[in-house]
Amino acid sequence: MTAQSKITASPFITLSTRIRRTWRHGDRVFQGLLILSSLLTLALVVAIGYELWKNSALSRQAFGLAFIFTSRWDPALNRVFGALPFIQGTLVTSAIALLGAVPLSLGTAIFLAELAPRWLRQPVGFLVELLAAIPSVVYGLWGLFVYIPAFVRPASLMLNKTLGWLPIFEGPVFGPSRLAAGLLLAIMILPTITAISRDVFLAIPDSQREAALALGATRWEAIWQVLVPYGLSGLLGAIILGLGRALGETIAVTMVIGNNLDLSLSLLHPGYTMSSVIANEFTEATYDLYLQALIEIGLILFVITLLINLIARLLIWRVSRRVIVEARA
Amino acid sequence: MRRSILISVSLFVLGGLILAACAPAASPVASQPTATGQLAAGSIQINGAGATFPFPLYSRWFYDYAFVDPSVRFNYQSIGSGGGIQQITQKTVDFGASDAILSNEQLAAAPGLQMFPTVAGAEAIVVNLKDAQGNPITTPLKFPGTTIADIYLGKITKWNDPLLTAANPDVKLPDQNIIVVHRSDGSGTTYIFTDYLSSVSQEWKTKVGKGTSVDWPVGLGGKGNEGVAGTVSQNVGSIGYVELAYALQNKFVINLIQNQAGAYVAPSMETTQSAMTDFGSNLGEKLALSIVNGPGKNSYPIAGYTYMLLYMNQQDCVKADKIVQFMKWAYGPNGTKDASDLSYVPLPDAVKQQVLARLAQITCQGKPLGN
Numbered sequence: 001m002t003a004q005s006k007i008t009a010s011p012f013i014t015l016s017t018r019i020r021r022t023w024r025h026g027d028r029v030f031q032g033l034l035i036l037s038s039l040l041t042l043a044l045v046v047a048i049g050y051e052l053w054k055n056s057a058l059s060r061q062a063f064g065l066a067f068i069f070t071s072r073w074d075p076a077l078n079r080v081f082g083a084l085p086f087i088q089g090t091l092v093t094s095a096i097a098l099l100g101a102v103p104l105s106l107g108t109a110i111f112l113a114e115l116a117p118r119w120l121r122q123p124v125g126f127l128v129e130l131l132a133a134i135p136s137v138v139y140g141l142w143g144l145f146v147y148i149p150a151f152v153r154p155a156s157l158m159l160n161k162t163l164g165w166l167p168i169f170e171g172p173v174f175g176p177s178r179l180a181a182g183l184l185l186a187i188m189i190l191p192t193i194t195a196i197s198r199d200v201f202l203a204i205p206d207s208q209r210e211a212a213l214a215l216g217a218t219r220w221e222a223i224w225q226v227l228v229p230y231g232l233s234g235l236l237g238a239i240i241l242g243l244g245r246a247l248g249e250t251i252a253v254t255m256v257i258g259n260n261l262d263l264s265l266s267l268l269h270p271g272y273t274m275s276s277v278i279a280n281e282f283t284e285a286t287y288d289l290y291l292q293a294l295i296e297i298g299l300i301l302f303v304i305t306l307l308i309n310l311i312a313r314l315l316i317w318r319v320s321r322r323v324i325v326e327a328r329a
Numbered sequence: 330m331r332r333s334i335l336i337s338v339s340l341f342v343l344g345g346l347i348l349a350a351c352a353p354a355a356s357p358v359a360s361q362p363t364a365t366g367q368l369a370a371g372s373i374q375i376n377g378a379g380a381t382f383p384f385p386l387y388s389r390w391f392y393d394y395a396f397v398d399p400s401v402r403f404n405y406q407s408i409g410s411g412g413g414i415q416q417i418t419q420k421t422v423d424f425g426a427s428d429a430i431l432s433n434e435q436l437a438a439a440p441g442l443q444m445f446p447t448v449a450g451a452e453a454i455v456v457n458l459k460d461a462q463g464n465p466i467t468t469p470l471k472f473p474g475t476t477i478a479d480i481y482l483g484k485i486t487k488w489n490d491p492l493l494t495a496a497n498p499d500v501k502l503p504d505q506n507i508i509v510v511h512r513s514d515g516s517g518t519t520y521i522f523t524d525y526l527s528s529v530s531q532e533w534k535t536k537v538g539k540g541t542s543v544d545w546p547v548g549l550g551g552k553g554n555e556g557v558a559g560t561v562s563q564n565v566g567s568i569g570y571v572e573l574a575y576a577l578q579n580k581f582v583i584n585l586i587q588n589q590a591g592a593y594v595a596p597s598m599e600t601t602q603s604a605m606t607d608f609g610s611n612l613g614e615k616l617a618l619s620i621v622n623g624p625g626k627n628s629y630p631i632a633g634y635t636y637m638l639l640y641m642n643q644q645d646c647v648k649a650d651k652i653v654q655f656m657k658w659a660y661g662p663n664g665t666k667d668a669s670d671l672s673y674v675p676l677p678d679a680v681k682q683q684v685l686a687r688l689a690q691i692t693c694q695g696k697p698l699g700n
Contacts, residue, residue, distance in 0.1 A: 072544065175563050
C-alpha cells in the first residue's frame with residue numbers, strides 16, 4: 001500500500017519540484033532584473049556627478065575653492081563668480097521649511113492615524129495628498145500674489161516690530177524674502193512628510209498601542225513614548241524626503257525669494273538659492289565660463305544633497321539600532 | 330501558487346516598465362508620417378532655437394505662414410539667446426535667434442553667420458507710488474537725464490530727491506525710500522535696459538556694465554515680467570522695468586523718460602521706430618547695433634532689436650529658399666501687422682530696405698538662390 005502510494009505520488013512530486021525549480025530560475029531572473037535596475041540607478045547618479053564635474057572644469061580652474069566662499073556674481077563686467085549667497089539661501093530656506101513643516105506634518109499624521117474618526121480620515125488624507133499634486137509654478141504664482149501679501153508680509157512686519165533687534169528679523173520688509181520662500185516650501189513638503197509618516201503610524205502593530213494603554217499610559221503618553229520611538233526611523237525617512245524636495249525646489253522659490261545676492265543674516269531680507277540661479281540664468285548664459293560656473297553650482301547642490309542624505313542615513317541607522325537594543329532590554 | 334502569480338505579475342510589470350522606457354524613443358518616428366501627412370507632399374521642416382522675448386511673435390508668424398505655404402513647417406524652441414547662439418554655431422538648427430548682439434568672438438566662431446533684426450521691443454518704466462494721503466499717483470512721472478541709472482545704482486534713494494521733484498512740479502512726490510526691482514532671470518529685456526543705463530551713465534558702464542544678467546548694486550529680483558510686475562505692485566515706493574506689451578496689458582501707468590535731445594518721451598511704436606531710424610544709416614555689415622538713447626527728438630531711449638541668425642551661404646537649397654521666402658513675408662504687410670498686434674515694433678522702411686537687400690544675398694552652396 002505504501003509502495004503503491006509512493007509510485008503514484010512520485011510523478012506529482014517530480015512535477016512540483018520541477019515547477020519549483022523553474023520558478024527558482026524565475027527567482028534568479030527576477031533577482032537579476034532587480035540588481036540590474038538598482039545598478040542602473042547607481043550608474044545614473046555616478047553619470048550625473050561625472051558630467052557635472054567634467055563640465056565645470058573651466059570654472060573650477062578659474063576660481064578654485066574660493067568659488068564656495070566668495071559672494072561676487074558678476075557675469076557682465078568682470079566675469080567673476082562666487083556661490084556663497086546661493087549656498088546660504090538654499091540651506092536657510094530648507095531649514096525654515098523643515099521647522100515649519102515637521103511639527104505640522106507629524107501632527108496631521110498622528111491625528112489621521114491615531115485620533116481621527118474613520119469617516120474623517122479618508123477625506124483629510126486625500127486633501128493633504130492633493131497638495132502634493134499641485135505644480136510648483138502654481139505654488140510660486142500663488143505665493144507671489146496671495147501668500148506673501150495676505151500672510152507672509154503681515155507676519156514679517158510683526159516679527160520685525162517685536163523682534164527686530166534680533167539680526168535674523170532685521171528690516172526693512174519687502175515681502176519676497178528668505179522667510180517667504182521657506183514658508184512656501186514648508187507647505188510644499190507638508191504632504192510628503194504627512195503621507196509617509198501617517199503610513200508609518202498605521203504600520204505600527206496594534207499590540208504596541210494596546211500594551212502601552214494596558215500599562216496605564218494615556219493616549220498622549222502612548223503616542224509620544226511608544227509609537228513615535230517605534231516608528232522613528234520611518235519618520236526620519238519621511239523628513240529626509242521632504243528635505244530633498246525643499247533643497248531642490250526651483251521655480252516656486254525663484255518667484256518668492258527676491259533673488260538678491262546680499263549675504264545678510266535677516267530672514268526678512270530677499271535671498272537667492274542655488275537652484276534659482278541656475279533656473280534664472282542658464283538659458284541666457286552666453287559664454288563658456290558663465291555656463292560652467294552655473295554647472296559648478298549644480299555640482300555643489302548635488303554634493304550637498306548627497307552629504308545630507310548620507311548624514312540622514314547614518315542617523316536613521318543609529319536610531320533604529322538603538323530602538324532594537326532598547327526593545328531587547 | 331500565489332507566490333508564482335505574484336512573481337509573474339511583477340515580472341510582467343517590470344517588463345512593461347522596460348518597454349515603456351524604450352517606447353518614447355521610438356514613438357516620434359512612428360507618429361511623424363501622420364503629422365506631416367496632413368501637409369502637402371514634400372513638406373519641409375525648418376528648425377530654429379533661441380530667444381524667448383520674440384517667441385510669441387515667431388509662433389504667430391509660423392502659424393500664419395502655414396496658410397501661405399503649407400509645405401513648410403517651423404519648429405522653434407525658445408531656449409534662450411545663449412542656447413540659440415550655441416545651436417546655430419554648431420549648425421544643429423537651421424536658424425538661431427538672439428536678443429543680444431553677438432560679440433566678435435562669437436561671430437568668428439561661426440563664419441558666415443549673419444544677424445537679421447526682425448522687430449524691436451521697447452521697455453516701460455513702471456512705478457508704484459502713493460501720495461501722503463495714501464492715494465495712488467497716476468500722473469505719468471518724468472525721469473530726467475541719468476536719474477534712472479542713479480536709482481538703479483542706489484545713489485538716488487528717495488522719491489522726493491531734488492532731481493525728481495524738479496522734473497515733476499505738478500506731482501507731490503512722497504518722502505519715501507525707492508525700492509528697486511529688476512529681472513532676476515537672464516533676459517534680453519535686461520540686456521536692453523542695462524545697455525541704456527551704460528549709455529547714459531559712465532558710472533554704470535564702469536561699475537556694472539551691460540548683459541543678460543548683471544551684478545545689480547541694489548534691488549529685488551523678480552522672475553520674468555510677471556515677477557517684476559508682481560513685486561512692483563505689492564511694494565509701495567517701488568520702480569521696475571517690463572516689456573511695453575506687458576505694461577500695457579496690465580494697465581500700468583507708462584512713465585516718460587528724457588531722451589538725448591532733452592524731450593520727455595513715452596514708449597510707443599512711433600517713438601521706437603524713431604530710435605531705429607536714428608541709427609538706420611549705421612547698421613553696417615553686422616546689421617546689428619544698439620538703438621538705446623537715440624539722438625532724435627521723438628526717440629524713446631530704452632529699446633532694442635531682436636535678431637534671427639542665418640548663415641549667408643546655406644547648404645540645403647530647398648530649405649534656404651523657404652527660409653528666405655518666409656523672412657520676406659515676415660517683413661511684409663502681414664508679418665508687420667502680426668508684430669504690431671502683439672506690441673512689437675516693426676522695422677521702419679529705411680532699416681527694412683537694408684535688411685531685405687542683405688537677405689537677397691543669401692546663397693546656397695555658393696550659388697544665388699532661385700536657380
